[in-house]
Amino acid sequence: MEVISLALREGRLLLTADKDFGELVFRRGQTVPGLILLRIDPGRGVLMRTRLLEAVDQFGQGLFGRYVVIDEVRFRSRPL
Numbered sequence: 001m002e003v004i005s006l007a008l009r010e011g012r013l014l015l016t017a018d019k020d021f022g023e024l025v026f027r028r029g030q031t032v033p034g035l036i037l038l039r040i041d042p043g044r045g046v047l048m049r050t051r052l053l054e055a056v057d058q059f060g061q062g063l064f065g066r067y068v069v070i071d072e073v074r075f076r077s078r079p080l
Contacts, residue, residue: 039071
């Protein structure tokens with residue numbers, strides 16, 4: 001997938017609301033520097049931005065090398 005290749009080539013985190021990226025990374029062995037899955041209704045943009053900034057504050061550079069799921073009340077994280 002082109003976006004995964006670009007993230008890897010540029011050393012960037014992949015931020016998505018699409019659960020299929022988790023499958024590509026874990027089941028199909030695609031490599032990414034880090035994967036953040038937003039599980040917040042897109043209509044709640046302010047909350048989405050707030051939670052994303054909280055995750056950056058909490059994890060910082062630790063987002064790299066991890067799969068982080070962000071929802072309205074918690075973060076789930078595991079190594080890639």
